[in-house]
Amino acid sequence: NAGVTQTPKFRVLKTGQSMTLLCAQDMNHEYMYWYRQDPGMGLRLIHYSVGEGTTAKGEVPDGYNVSRLKKQNFLLGLESAAPSQTSVYFCASSYTRGVYEQYFGPGTRLTVT
């Protein structure tokens, strides 16, 4: 099993450009999450999904959109990138909520110039 994979691993965008980050999991997990990690800020939840076709806002959703058209995939979109969105983005999945471990992907390092 590959676990949780993320595409791409690195990306540089200019301000105003758009892009989509792809997260895929092969563990048949219901829950999927997008986080951003910034120095000194820990992990902050952007959006999450509790099942195919569902999405919900996390702590820092502004400037991002998500879609979960297929159970195994969770897409994170930036419609108009800003330098403040320079970060490392992690996707995670879990069987369900509560005590279940979240499995993390390797991350995407995004720089917006």
Place this chain on the structure above:
Amino acid sequence: AQSVSQHNHHVILSEAASLELGCNYSYGGTVNLFWYVQYPGQHLQLLLKYFSGDPLVKGIKGFEAEFIKSKFSFNLRKPSVQWSDTAEYFCAVNARGDDKIIFGKGTRLHILP
């Protein structure tokens, strides 16, 4: 809403020293608690978790944590650290019934050989 506070942002220890990383959460109800670790260049992985029963939980690589409900704390301990423990450690809390896990800002641990 729940929140997590990690007291130490950066800890430097020598090999064989004992480790205790502080974690406090704020939430009045029942919680599930986690410690995740991120080794350099790697993604986050679960160290240990608490959801019920014995408040002293043991995790991988000799780590343990104690849940003290009266203090809203879940401190991470290891009696003798190794150079390979150099990593960033994140405490996280999930309020029972909530879909989300809230992470602390992390503690960067550096072990001197």
